[in-house]
Amino acid sequence: MPQFLSTRDADFEARFTALLGMKREDSPDVDAAVAAIIEEVRTRGDAAVIELTARFDRLALAPEGLAFTEAEIDAEIAKVSAEERAALELAAERIRAYHRRQMPADAMWQDITGATLGWRFTPVSAAGLYVPGGLASYPSSVLMNAIPAKVAGVERLVVACPTPGGAVNPLVLLAARLAGVDTVYRIGGAQAIAALAYGTATITPVDKITGPGNAYVAAAKRRVFGKVGIDMIAGPSEILVIADGPQNPDWIALDLMSQAEHDASAQAILVTPDESLARAVVAAVEARLETLARREIAGASWRDFGAVIVTRSLSEAAALSNRVAPEHLELCVDDPDGLAEEITHAGAIFLGAYTPEAIGDYVGGPNHVLPTARSARFSSGLSVFDFLKRTTLAKMTPAALKAIGPAAATLARSESLEAHGLSVLARLAALNEGEP
Amino acid sequence: MPQFLSTRDADFEARFTALLGMKREDSPDVDAAVAAIIEEVRTRGDAAVIELTARFDRLALAPEGLAFTEAEIDAEIAKVSAEERAALELAAERIRAYHRRQMPADAMWQDITGATLGWRFTPVSAAGLYVPGGLASYPSSVLMNAIPAKVAGVERLVVACPTPGGAVNPLVLLAARLAGVDTVYRIGGAQAIAALAYGTATITPVDKITGPGNAYVAAAKRRVFGKVGIDMIAGPSEILVIADGPQNPDWIALDLMSQAEHDASAQAILVTPDESLARAVVAAVEARLETLARREIAGASWRDFGAVIVTRSLSEAAALSNRVAPEHLELCVDDPDGLAEEITHAGAIFLGAYTPEAIGDYVGGPNHVLPTARSARFSSGLSVFDFLKRTTLAKMTPAALKAIGPAAATLARSESLEAHGLSVLARLAALNEGEP
Numbered sequence: 116m117p118q119f120l121s122t123r124d125a126d127f128e129a130r131f132t133a134l135l136g137m138k139r140e141d142s143p144d145v146d147a148a149v150a151a152i153i154e155e156v157r158t159r160g161d162a163a164v165i166e167l168t169a170r171f172d173r174l175a176l177a178p179e180g181l182a183f184t185e186a187e188i189d190a191e192i193a194k195v196s197a198e199e200r201a202a203l204e205l206a207a208e209r210i211r212a213y214h215r216r217q218m219p220a221d222a223m224w225q226d227i228t229g230a231t232l233g234w235r236f237t238p239v240s241a242a243g244l245y246v247p248g249g250l251a252s253y254p255s256s257v258l259m260n261a262i263p264a265k266v267a268g269v270e271r272l273v274v275a276c277p278t279p280g281g282a283v284n285p286l287v288l289l290a291a292r293l294a295g296v297d298t299v300y301r302i303g304g305a306q307a308i309a310a311l312a313y314g315t316a317t318i319t320p321v322d323k324i325t326g327p328g329n330a331y332v333a334a335a336k337r338r339v340f341g342k343v344g345i346d347m348i349a350g351p352s353e354i355l356v357i358a359d360g361p362q363n364p365d366w367i368a369l370d371l372m373s374q375a376e377h378d379a380s381a382q383a384i385l386v387t388p389d390e391s392l393a394r395a396v397v398a399a400v401e402a403r404l405e406t407l408a409r410r411e412i413a414g415a416s417w418r419d420f421g422a423v424i425v426t427r428s429l430s431e432a433a434a435l436s437n438r439v440a441p442e443h444l445e446l447c448v449d450d451p452d453g454l455a456e457e458i459t460h461a462g463a464i465f466l467g468a469y470t471p472e473a474i475g476d477y478v479g480g481p482n483h484v485l486p487t488a489r490s491a492r493f494s495s496g497l498s499v500f501d502f503l504k505r506t507t508l509a510k511m512t513p514a515a516l517k518a519i520g521p522a523a524a525t526l527a528r529s530e531s532l533e534a535h536g537l538s539v540l541a542r543l544a545a546l547n548e549g550e551p
Numbered sequence: 552m553p554q555f556l557s558t559r560d561a562d563f564e565a566r567f568t569a570l571l572g573m574k575r576e577d578s579p580d581v582d583a584a585v586a587a588i589i590e591e592v593r594t595r596g597d598a599a600v601i602e603l604t605a606r607f608d609r610l611a612l613a614p615e616g617l618a619f620t621e622a623e624i625d626a627e628i629a630k631v632s633a634e635e636r637a638a639l640e641l642a643a644e645r646i647r648a649y650h651r652r653q654m655p656a657d658a659m660w661q662d663i664t665g666a667t668l669g670w671r672f673t674p675v676s677a678a679g680l681y682v683p684g685g686l687a688s689y690p691s692s693v694l695m696n697a698i699p700a701k702v703a704g705v706e707r708l709v710v711a712c713p714t715p716g717g718a719v720n721p722l723v724l725l726a727a728r729l730a731g732v733d734t735v736y737r738i739g740g741a742q743a744i745a746a747l748a749y750g751t752a753t754i755t756p757v758d759k760i761t762g763p764g765n766a767y768v769a770a771a772k773r774r775v776f777g778k779v780g781i782d783m784i785a786g787p788s789e790i791l792v793i794a795d796g797p798q799n800p801d802w803i804a805l806d807l808m809s810q811a812e813h814d815a816s817a818q819a820i821l822v823t824p825d826e827s828l829a830r831a832v833v834a835a836v837e838a839r840l841e842t843l844a845r846r847e848i849a850g851a852s853w854r855d856f857g858a859v860i861v862t863r864s865l866s867e868a869a870a871l872s873n874r875v876a877p878e879h880l881e882l883c884v885d886d887p888d889g890l891a892e893e894i895t896h897a898g899a900i901f902l903g904a905y906t907p908e909a910i911g912d913y914v915g916g917p918n919h920v921l922p923t924a925r926s927a928r929f930s931s932g933l934s935v936f937d938f939l940k941r942t943t944l945a946k947m948t949p950a951a952l953k954a955i956g957p958a959a960a961t962l963a964r965s966e967s968l969e970a971h972g973l974s975v976l977a978r979l980a981a982l983n984e985g986e987p
Contacts, residue, residue: 199965202958209955213668216660222652231902232649232916237895239929253966286965322928341784344929348777363981369974376970408969451946458942459673466667466946469978473971474947477959480668481943492758493675493780495941505931506894507917510887510902511910519645522638523913529635529722530689533844534812535909538805542905545799 116397117383117421121390122431131424135438135489139351139380139420142330149305149334156309161316167306172248172279176301178317183288183299191285192292199286206478207258207293213480214266217499223508230515233508238268239344241319242502243311244296245326245336246287248277248303254286255476259483259497260325261294267502272296273321275311277303303328308335312343325501327484346501350488351380354472355441355461357432358387358396359448362468368399370445373473375416376409382420384439386432390425397423433457440491443472462491513546552833553819553857557826558867567860571874571925575787575816575856578766585741585770592745597752603742608684608715612737614753619724619735627721628728635722642914643694643729649916650702653935659944666951669944674704675780677755678938679747680732681762681772682723684713684739690722691912695919695933696761697730703938708732709757711747713739739764744771748779761937763920782937786924787816790908791877791897793868794823794832795884798904804835806881809909811852812845818856820875822868826861833859869893876927879908898927949982 120130155163161178168174183191195203223233244260246252257274264272274291276284278301291299300318302310308328314320324336325346336345354374358367371383387393400417404410426432433454436444440460448454451466458464462485465472476483484497511519520539527536556566591599597614604610619627631639659669680696682688693710700708710727712720714737727735736754738746744764750756760772761782772781790810794803807819823829840850862868869890872880876896884890887902894900898921901908912919920933947955956975963972 198961202961202965205955205958206962209662212662216658217670219655224652226645226648226916230915234653234917235891240895255962255966341924341926344926363977366974366977369970369977372970373968373974376968403970403973408967413970455671455944459676460940461942463943463945466944469949469952470945470947471974471978473963473968473974474952474956474959475943475945476971477962478955479666479945479947480662481670481945485943486940488777490777490780491940491942493940496943498941500936504896504922504927504929505934506897506927507899507911507921507932508891508902509899509906509911509915509917511906511915513905516905516910519641519914520910522641523910525634525638526642526691526913527909529638530691531844532809532812532909532912534805534808534839534849535912537839538802538809538907538909541799541802541805542907 121425152305153309194285209480228515228518229512231510239323241271241321242323243321246276254290257290264502265295267499273298275300275307305331305335312339353382354443355384356445364395364399375413379415381416384422386424440489442485557861588741589745630721645916664951664954665948667946677707677757678759679757682712690726693726700938701731703935709734711736711743741767741771748775789818790879791820792881800831800835811849815851817852820858822860876925878921
């Protein structure tokens with residue numbers, strides 16, 4: 116049974132605050148091990164990557180075998196069923212269409228002084244996408260990371276995906292092919308992150324690394340941050356469902372469980388003004404937990420981190436949701452668009468009873484890489500912006516410099532930065548003397 | 552004398568690569584000390600902040616004295632000269648006008664399945680801006696951080712600025728006032744970052760912390776990242792000037808020195824196809840270094856990290872600049888707009904001989920908080936986007952779910968996520984039976 120709270124309870128605020136502060140993840144301290152691995156790869160390159168892959172993935176590779184050949188990829192892709200291929204293609208097409216709309220416009224204008232101002236977006240030149248091996252090797256995540264990169268215009272896009280014992284996921288290779296990935300390396304862990312950041316004889320370094328991974332991968336990404344860009348460090352997944360009115364409790368139960376089945380430290384929360392609906396959903400979850408393949412994982416998540424909160428109103432539910440700032444927010448209510456207006460912090464909103472969160476994981480179009488652990492208070496899901504950067508532009512005319520230069524010189528003097536001031540004053544002096 | 556390179560030299564590539572790899576900053580390892588300070592503030596709140604302020608800033612404060620009162624701010628602001636106030640007001644107005652143009656639009660559309668998709672931007676609720684005390688306490692940086700936050704719609708904006716021995720910079724307080732800052736705390740160091748991130752009895756926590764600081768502040772920002780959002784960790788400043796044609800060598804020399812005077816580890820690089828111009832600029836720098844107030848700092852930067860590179864062409868100069876990915880790039884050439892088209896990585900571009908970089912530090916309008924240490928390859932300067940986050944929206948109709956739901960169920964099965972698939976299939980089954 117999950118926690119059952121009501122905003123009418125005297126101890127509600129204390130219990131809700133405790134729920135917000137719950138630590139759901141024990142990250143093992145692998146930082147020293149990761150630092151050593153990175154140093155190995157930096158100093159010994161391919162040889163270190165090959166040794167570490169043999170040790171951790173039980174896989175013997177030659178330098179020329181670090182990357183899949185096109186023929187190897189073709190052979191693996193041929194194993195994918197037509198139904199799976201069609202589903203992946205639909206997902207890729209919809210994700211591409213959504214992210215194309217995100218592409219921002221450049222701008223350039225003249226202000227009243229005659230100065231030209233503006234900005235220009237340019238893509239990151241090369242990006243590396245980490246894809247976990249084993250159970251968490253999701254082809255959908257390959258699409259969600261690679262497609263925004265290609266839409267942004269990244270020229271060189273590579274994937275690192277470990278193949279423990281040689282086990283390959285053909286769907287991951289197909290997703291990479293569909294998304295336009297240039298090279299797939301069969302390496303993983305901190306050694307893969309180090310190779311992508313610093314390069315080796317066979318692996319050209321990239322400028323940005325994205326994608327999920329285990330504690331070693333996360334620690335390695337933190338360490339190489341600055342040398343290259345990284346995306347967010349994702350925590351365990353979470354969903355908050357706000358429900359009211361005549362809803363199907365089983366649908367809501369399945370939506371809650373679709374987060375819970377990811378990970379025992381995932382979190383699923385139901386918030387509703389309707390206590391009978393709350394109890395019906397809890398019963399539906401119990402029933403589903405009897406048969407779900409991942410019932411142990413989902414059950415542990417629901418028991419340890421799940422919560423059901425009964426509120427006085429939908430507005431109160433929205434206000435509580437804003438304090439949680441959930442990664443995924445479902446609004447299973449009569450007027451989801453109206454309620455969405457009250458939401459200030461959420462990674463993604465799923466509107467109405469016909470929009471289960473799982474649609475967003477695969478084929479909706481928006482990205483499924485979203486801010487976890489309440490970080491939707493200050494950050495956003497993955498997008499084309501993660502693979503673009505903005506260069507600001509400024510061009511003064513002599514008249515513009517005469518108009519605003521003196522103020523710059525005044526402020527430079529206030530900040531005791533003499534050369535700053537002189538760089539403006541020398542030009543103003545020449546202009547005032549009519550010299551070039 | 553700085554390094555003098557020519558792309559015609561046989562050892563050019565080796566020397567240029569060494570220049571790119573130069574380590575300009577020794578960051579002291581203060582991480583253990585910072586961890587202890589953060590823990591103190593988390594457990595003991597105001598009492599710890601007050602003790603640490605007494606120890607590090609030689610300043611005795613009561614809890615109610617942690618923040619400046621409005622009367623105290625009024626009294627300090629009254630000391631600012633009319634000329635300085637006018638300059639700050641002009642800067643604030645121009646920075647506000649530029650950043651208002653950055654505000655992104657929300658979007659919502661229907662696709663061919665009838666699904667509604669889109670996104671919405673919302674501001675971070677509360678932001679904290681760190682402002683260093685002492686020499687590097689720049690009122691211009693207060694404007695550059697605080698104005699984008701207010702333009703983005705941040706509701707509560709606070710400043711933390713240490714006042715060692717009680718020394719206050721009236722211009723910092725005026726800049727905060729002009730930018731709409733709500734509260735200014737007279738605290739600094741890791742204890743200020745901890746207080747902003749975790750809160751104390753008198754300091755309400757914020758969601759995002761921006762602004763520059765010393766090694767302690769930088770380490771504290773890294774540590775609280777995740778609990779709150781942070782901006783980039785800035786390194787020492789740099790400028791690259793591409794010059795050609797009839798240029799005034801003294802203007803270029805002053806622009807190079809306006810970076811070099813910031814910090815002995817700043818870097819100033821001149822790239823030109825015109826060797827005689829290169830030599831004239833070097834001579835002009837030597838002359839300026841005889842009289843500049845900060846000649847020791849600027850001279851050390853120029854000697855240790857400065858470089859002059861003679862190229863075969865302007866295009867070659869642009870290509871080298873792209874490998875550097877400089878924070879500031881000046882194009883002092885006949886056709887700066889044309890050359891700018893060849894630039895793929897730079898924090899900010901200053902076009903033409905009448906746009907000294909110092910204009911951008913104060914009154915140009917674009918932000919002066921820019922990516923350093925080659926990180927313009929993958930990141931951008933501060934903007935309204937640092938204080939906004941994007942929530943994605945998706946709303947299926949029954950028809951849309953019928954159209955794309957089966958593909959989601961297929962992919963869920965491929966990924967062994969049963970509840971994901973069932974959450975879609977249960978709805979499809981009801982729709983096919985005509986049930987709600």
